Amino acid sequence: xxxxxxxxxxxxxxxxxxxxxxxxFHHVASDYIPPHHRLSIHAPTFCENDELHxxxxxxxxxxxxxxxxxxxxxxxxxxMNQLREFREFLASVFFAEDSRPGVFHxxxxxxxxxxxxxxxxxxxxxxxxxxxxxxxxxxKLHSTDLILGPFWGAATEHVRIPLNxxxxxxxxxxxxxxxVPDVRQDSRHIACSLSTRSELxxxxxxxxxxxxxxxxxxxxxxxxxxxxIEAEIKQRCLQLPINLG
Numbered sequence: 134x135x136x137x138x139x140x141x142x143x144x145x146x147x148x149x150x151x152x153x154x155x156x157x158f159h160h161v162a163s164d165y166i167p168p169h170h171r172l173s174i175h176a177p178t179f180c181e182n183d184e185l186h187x188x189x190x191x192x193x194x195x196x197x198x199x200x201x202x203x204x205x206x207x208x209x210x211x212x213m214n215q216l217r218e219f220r221e222f223l224a225s226v227f228f229a230e231d232s233r234p235g236v237f238h239x240x241x242x243x244x245x246x247x248x249x250x251x252x253x254x255x256x257x258x259x260x261x262x263x264x265x266x267x268x269x270x271x272x273k274l275h276s277t278d279l280i281l282g283p284f285w286g287a288a289t290e291h292v293r294i295p296l297n298x299x300x301x302x303x304x305x306x307x308x309x310x311x312x313v314p315d316v317r318q319d320s321r322h323i324a325c326s327l328s329t330r331s332e333l334x335x336x337x338x339x340x341x342x343x344x345x346x347x348x349x350x351x352x353x354x355x356x357x358x359x360x361x362i363e364a365e366i367k368q369r370c371l372q373l374p375i376n377l378g
Contacts, residue, residue: 148248148285149219185216221288242374244283247348250369251285254362260286260325260351263337263375264294264301269345279305282346289325299323301349304334308344312363314356325351333358335370346375 184200201216222244243263251261262284267276277296281289296302300322304311311334316322322332329351337346348370352358358366 148245148252149222218288222284239374240283244285246373247283248285250348250350250366254366257352257354257357257362258350259328259353260284260289260349262286262289262349263346263373264305264349265346266296266305266344267293269339269343279347286351287326291323291325294323300332300334301347304336304347305344308336310335310363310367312358314358326353328353330355331357333363333366335367337370337373337375339375348373 185203185206206216247261247263251258263282264279265282267278267280270280270282279294279296279301281292281294291299294301296306298321300311300313300316300319303321311332313319313322313332316324316329316332322329331352331354333350333352335348335350336344337348339345348366350358350366
């Protein structure tokens with residue numbers, strides 16, 4: 134049986150696993166999830182009919198369920214730990230609490246664009262992710278929290294950050310680029326990893342010129358983001374597809 138997916142969705146697997154395999158996902162906000170998929174909330178990963186089924190969660194909430202063809206997954210030499218990491222990644226994509234048309238593919242495109250930035254600066258960028266203002270992504274107008282969107286790198290517990298905390302909060306509250314050459318010398322830094330030494334945060338704007346998100350980059354290298362690299366990343370941020378409609 135042949136399966137078809139939009140190119141940007143296929144790119145996610147290639148970028149994440151470095152291999153081309155089929156996967157499918159049901160978003161709870163827009164699609165029906167069969168009962169056996171719902172059971173994955175108790176058994177996050179299980180096998181059935183040559184498929185690996187998994188549930189995806191954020192803050193204890195089931196966001197959706199999906200499956201990967203088991204034979205392709207195993208033939209590619211992938212591990213269950215990689216599948217768990219993939220679930221964490223999907224949770225960062227499927228966190229919107231509404232079902233606006235086009236949001237899914239916009240987030241996928243955004244995830245691929247962030248991956249390209251990380252890939253092109255692989256020698257210094259160890260973690261790259263997008264934080265959205267919750268008031269923008271889920272229309273909770275009174276919220277001042279930042280919500281983690283698509284990211285590449287180790288899973289983090291900082292999926293929600295108050296706007297008045299950390300470098301991410303500083304960048305969006307003051308709507309300016311924050312470049313920290315040594316995070317250990319700045320008490321405002323929120324440590325996602327003890328290995329992080331420097332951080333760059335660049336505000337992102339919607340079509341109306343409002344700062345609604347940001348690109349957060351962490352490096353295990355001291356003073357990684359030179360003025361030249363900062364300027365290049367700022368320029369590329371202008372092309373990031375953040376308008377979610």
